[in-house]
Every structure is written in structure tokens, then in C-alpha cells.
Amino acid sequence: MKANNSVEATENTKFGMTLVITLLSYFVILMDNSIVFTSSLQIGESLQLDSTHLAWVSNAYTITFGGFLLLAGRLSDLLGRKHIFQLGLVIFALSSLAIGYAQSAAMLIGARAVQGIGSAIIAPTSLALIMDAYIGEMRSKAIAYYGTTAGLGSSIGLLIGGALTSLFSWRVGFLINVPIALLLVVLTWRYIKDSETVNSKIDYWGSILSVIGLSSLIYSLTADNNGFWFAIIGIVFLALFYWREKSITLPIMPLSLYTHKVRFGAYITRLLFMMSVLPYWFLIPQMLQRAYELTPFGAGLAFLPMTIPQFMTALQVPRLSQYWKQSTIMMVGSALILLGLVATALIDIEQGYVLAVALPMIPLGMGQAMVVTTVTSAGIFDTPKELAGAASGITNTMHQIGGPIGLSIIVGLNALYSEGLLIMASYTAISMIIIKAFIMGRD
Template sequence: MHETVSDIFTRRRWAGLVFISIAVSLIIVDSTIVNVAIPAIVDDLGITSTEVQWVQEAYTLVFAAFLLVFGSLADRFGRRRLLILGVVLFAVSSVAAAFAPTGGLLILARLVQGVGGAMVLPTTLSLINATFRGKERGIAFAVWGSTIGGMAAVGPLLGGWLTTDFSWRWAFAINIPLGILIIVGVLLCVGESKADRPGRIDGVGAALAVVSSATLVFGLIEGRTYGWWTTEKAPAVGDWTWPFALSPVPISFAIAVVGVAAFVLWARHRSRLGRTTLIASGLFRIPSFRNGNIAALVVSLGEFGIILSLPLWLQFVQGFSALQTGFALLALAIGSFVASGAAGATTGRISPVAVVRVGLVAEIIGVAGVGYIVGAGIGWGWLIPCLFVYGFGVGLATAQLTGVVLADVPVAESGQGSGTQSTARQIGSALGVAILGTVLFTSTAGILGAKLDDRGLPPEQRDQVVSAVVDSAGGAIAGLEQSPDTAAIADDAKAAFSEGTRLGAFTAAGFLTLGLVASLSLGPSRGGRREEEARERDGAPTTP
């Protein structure tokens, strides 16, 4: 009878992992699917360029701002409970987005989606960290990590299909049945877990964390739009327009710096008084957690940068449709899912840190290969094996690096650890996209300007063409191709955009190389020795 009960509990845990992975898929796909649907949204709702920007970025901004807070709250109120609440909020806001009659209401729905997503991601991580041990833990993190890598690539394909064959509204409506499936599955198969003695909520620390994260990510994602120092494009809300020559971006960075300093000082003050803090200070005394988060941030600088530039290159240089672009990127998703099985097969035989390094090497080879192929002008079909290798590396490195970061984190602090790790990755990703986007568009502008000078175009006309290509992220190239008078200019724009994409890919490979170097600080974790101690001290999750 004991074995039968044990077998049932084991099956439920693995079934629970399936629903946890679907929950991760929900928020990862949503962060990429909307980009493909934007043209259809513009045509249907008639929204302005400013509203377009906020439809894309409102979700990212709120999502990053609340990761740390909800990770900590999960330890206090229950990880399963917060996951379900997050999925409910995400699904309800998806209904609002699907039926939004105006751009303003769509942006509001996206903001609420960001809150729900911030509840989901760290709680999925903390539930895995609290539920699985030993060899099973490595397999569980492999599934979680490959899901993130794969779904980031599947999002554009799904968005292209829904938008092309149905409506952009289905890009949001599809979240509703998935949300219901997740809620039912989690209730049936995932046990509740939370800290035994959670302590009082650090409200001031939570507020400082939200402000610091939001202003930092705002500056990173808006720097190229509004200007890194002086105002290049004035932000506008309704009838109000930013009136100052100084861009809001450096002000946002200054607020973030002050907020982080205040957060640290406040945490030290509460620690001296013996009160709970938003993040337990003892976590950063764990080498695998401290060094692992640094490595994760560095890796994130380059890990998903290719997903920014390559779809643009495929659509505007190669002439792919959104659906064709999604199919091309499917190789990345397949590689990521294959890595899940490979990581599971090596669990117990190869250390997680070694798997991380192998994955990073594969990522570097894949991204560098993409850069070479784009720059050499050979057939796009050669991208497929490179994307597969890259996706395989993401599936290995993302999953196992997350496992290394959380390996020695006590079960009672799983939410705090997961929130911190997710925030580090999100900030690294935002910084990486900012840098890689700057490399792509700055190099494209410089190269295209030089080519147009060689053609003898007047400076005013040259600047207009360069601005049109860069401001549209390459979308203006199609218009230039339509006229025989500008067909040669379109060829120059394609060559310049290809070179910018190549440089961006090599820059991403450089960041991943730095991440590989940073991984050298990750010694073998003590997780194998501590995990049972942590479970006994903090309490194991209960069965459903």
C-alpha cells in the first residue's frame, strides 16, 4: 500500500510539472506573440505610434517591476495559491484585451497581464524548487528551461498563424482556455507549499523594489526611442507632452539608482531590528545563488537578442511573411525541446554546472553561425541548423543555470530566490535588447548613410531615407522596393540591415562568451547535501 501511495504521488508531481510548464508557456508566448499581431491591431483600432509602443512594452515593464515582490509573497501566502491567482488575473485580462475596442483599453489590459505574468513566473520556479529533489530536480528544471526557450520561438509562429487565418484578437483569446486548463490541472496535481514562519510583509521594501525595477527597465527599453540623454522624441500622454530638453531616460535611471540604494539601506535597517525583509540577506551569502545570479544576468544580455533582430531580417530583407518567419524560427524551439531530453539523460552523470557550460558553448556557436550566414549572403536555409544548435544550447543552459542558482536555497525561501533570479534575468534581457538594438540600428544607419553618399544623394534626402528605414525597424524597405526609382536604394538598405544584423549576432555571441567566463565562478553546488536538510527544516510540500 505504501508503494502504491508513493507511485500516485510521483505521478501527480510529474503531471503537475506539465501544468506548471503550460503556465510558463502562457506568459512567454504572450511576450512574443503580440509583436507579430501589431500591424493588424493598428489597422483594426487605428492606434497611434505611441500607443503601438505601449501595447508592446506595457506588459514587459509591469512584469519586470513585480517579479521580486510576488516571488517573496509566494513564500508567505502559498506558491500554488499565488500561481492560480496569477493565471486567473492573466486570463481575465486576456478577455479584456481580446475585446478591447480602443488602444487605451488594450494597453490597460496589457498592464494587468503583466501583473498576472509576474505572479506566474517566479511561482512556477519556486514550486519546482520546493517539489523536486535529486535527479528528478535536474529533469524538472530541464523541462522548465526548454519550455522557455522553445515557447519564445513558437510565439511568433503562433501569432502569425492566428493573425493571418483568424484575427489578432485570438492572440489574446487563446489564453482563456489555456488558463482554465492550467487552473484545473494545478488544483488536481500540484501540492501547496509555503514557509512555516513567513513573518510580516515588508511593504516599504516591496514598494522600493517595484519603483527601482520599473524605472530601470523603463530606461533600458525606452532609451533608443526617447533619447539616452537629450530628448529625441518627447513622450506624450493624452494632451500632455514631455517639455524638457533632458530626456526622461537618465531621470529614470537616477530614480532606479536611488531606489536600489534605499532598498539596501532599508533591508539592513530591518535586519538590525530582527524583522523580515523582502529578500533574506542570507541568500546572498550562498555562493551558488550569488554567483549564479551574476552569471544569469550576463548570459541574458545575449541569450535572446537574436529573437529581436532575426525576424526583422527575415521579413524585411528576405521578404518572409510573419507565418514563414515563425516557421523558420521553429528550429530554435525544436532544439530547445530536444535539449530537455538530453539534460534529463545526463542527470546524475554530469554536473549541472558542466551542462550549463556545454549549453553556452552551443549557444555561442549557433549565434556566431547566424551572424556569419547573414553577413555572407548565402541561402537562409543554412540558418536552420544554426538555430537548432542555438536552441539546444538555450534548453541546456537556461534550465540548468536556474537549477544551480536555486540548488542551495532553503525551501522556505524558494519564492524569494526565484523572484530574484527572474528579476536578474529580466534586467539582463532588457539591457541586452537595448544594447543589441542600438548595435543593429546604429550600424544600419551608418552603413546605409555611407552607401547613399556614394550614390550622390543630397544630405536631406539621405537623412530621410535613413530615418525611414531605422524608425520602421526595416519596414520601409518594402516601400522602397516598389518603385523602380528607389529599387537600388532598397538594395543598399537590405545590405546595411544585413550588416547590422550580423554585428548584432556577433555582439550577442560576445555576451554569451562573457557568460561562459562568468560560469567559471560556479563551483559544484552543495545542493545534494543540503536539500534534505532544507526539506526537513522548512517542511516539504503537501500532497494535493
């Protein structure tokens, strides 16, 4: 290990600015993606985009975000968290500026792709920074807050995106990222110390294989045409990536991270969690606007029965952790998500918003807070410090690719509203089996 003005994590009683910086950065990138959900109709009308181009506003971001996560997470181990984190913030700020002033489909989609790279750097590095800065109970609490942010950023983004679109313009939702990201660059320079770096060469071939493999696989899940061939390309390159990582001594993604049953179970659970909830976040706002004729802002407000219980429950998860094991909280949360999805599927939307949507949102919000917090902690459970970035990258990769997989299955089956919700519920049921088999009794 080669130190560069390094600082060891210490047991403190105050979190300081590190937690503020990391949570705000993670919140912004998650919120930004949710803004697209509530603003997609307005974006299409503003730039006269057809359905194909409009889909690529989300797809371009998803592909680069998911494709670069493993590389970005490992680079933070090799080159130092602080500088990689600042690089991600600058890329995110500049691309957000370009999106806000985009006048064509090509400019908008291209900028969204670049923005995905910035987010891919920020997401795993922010979690690794938390692991560097805190130990013991402070680290557990900080990771709990990070997991809470993962859930709240997406749901609150629906509200903020709807408000900004209805009151101003969809462009404001992206332009607001610029001053926030630049402020975070300055705060990072001022308050976050340089981390230790691993004295190792970068596995360039592994990096290339992982980016091509993940990008192709994610594209296959969102493509209307040639999806099968891109899936084959993705699988082949990921197989080559696995062979590469297995055969070298200093891999970009240490396979040892998968040998731990708790971490492995957490990765699969995180994948299934996003397969369940992202299609919900994608479909419900559109249903609310069409069935109940709500505005984008109204659709965002309609998520409050989920957001408020999610926030209140998330605040209690650190306290619950003192009495229950993380796996128990995860299992209870999954059961609540299952209850909410099944109830939403079985209650006819003609029964009205309160009964058909709002009431089932309450257990959904509580369950999401319990799962995303604990599964984040499990994904980096017992991870060596020098592999923190890589473990964070895998955790965020599962988060990023799970949504497109879940949504593509529902779309591919031409599932109707209730049928789609029951498919989402089946993902959650499978995740409960995974939790029982790999995590419970070992955390």
C-alpha cells in the same frame, strides 16, 4: 513556520498533475510574449498604432512583469503558493480577455500592463511549487523540464503567434489564454495542496521600493525620452531597497540568497543569457519578413531549425546531468550559443535563408536548451524551502530584465544586423567567464 494543510515533498516515481499545471502555466506566459514579436505589425495596422504606441505594447508588459517579480516571489513564501498562484492566473486570464477585445491603444497597453502583473505572479510561484512538490532526483528532473519550458515557450510562441495571426487574427493569440488559464485555476484547486507559509509580516516598504526601482530601471531601458532620469530614479530606489533589506530582520528579498557563489553566478548568467537571446528573437523575425518577404507564420516556421534541436536537446539534459556537472553543461551550451551567433553575424543574408539563418540556428537551439535548464537549477541551488519563492523571483527577475538591457544597448549603439549579433555574442562570452569564476567546481 505555520502550516496550513501543508504537504511535504516526497520522493515519488510519478510527477502527477503538479508538474503539468506548473509547466503549462509557465509555457503560456512565455508564449504570450513571443506572440507579440510576430504579430506586432498586424496589431499596429489593426488599431492604427504609431511606432511609439506599438513599442508600449511590449514595454508595458515588460515593466510590470519585471517590476513585480521580487514581490510576487516572496508573497508566495509568506501567503502560500496555491492561492497566490491562482490569483496570478485569474489576473492573467482577465487581462488577456481585455487585450483580445481592445479597441484602442490605451485599452491595449493598460491591459498588457495588468497582464504583466499576472505573469509576474505565475512565473516564480510555479517554480516554487515544483520545489515544494518534489525532492531528490524527481526535483532535478522537474526543474530541468521547467528550464526547458523557459526556452521552448519563447521559440514555439513565435510559431504559434505567426500561425494564429496569419490564419485568424492577432486577437486569437491572446483570447486563447482565457480558457487555458481558467482551466489551470480549476486544476490547481483540485490537485495542488496548500503549501507551508512563513509566519512573518510583509515588508511593505521594501515591496514599494522594489516595484518602483525595478519598474523605473526597466522603463529607462525602453524609453525614447527621459530614459536617463528614470535610470537614476531606478538606481536610487534600488539602493534604498538594498539598504532597507539589509537593515530589517524579515526582508521581502533576503540578501543571504546572493551570498552563495553558485546562485550569484547563476543570476548573472541568466541576465547575460537573456541579453543575448531576446534581441535575437526580436530582430530575426523582422529580418525574415523584410529580407525574405515571409509572412508572420512563415517567420515562425523559419525558427523550426532552432526549436526542434532545442526540444530534442532539452529532453537529453536530465540524462546528461548523470554524467556531466550542471556547470559543464552550462558552459558547453554557452559555447554553442556563441558559435551560432557568430556564424549568423558573419554569413551574409544574401547567401539565403538556409545558410545564413537556418544552419546557425541548430547550435543556437541546442545551446539555449542546455543553458536555460541548468541556469534555472543553479539559481535555486541549495535554497532553504522557506526562501524558494524569493529565489525563484530573483531568477525570473534576471530573466526579465536581461532582454531589455541587451536590446537597449544594441539599439542605443545603432548597431546594424551583423554588428548587433556580434554584441549579443559578446554577452555570451562574458557569461562563460562568469560560469568559470562562480559556478564550475562548486555545483
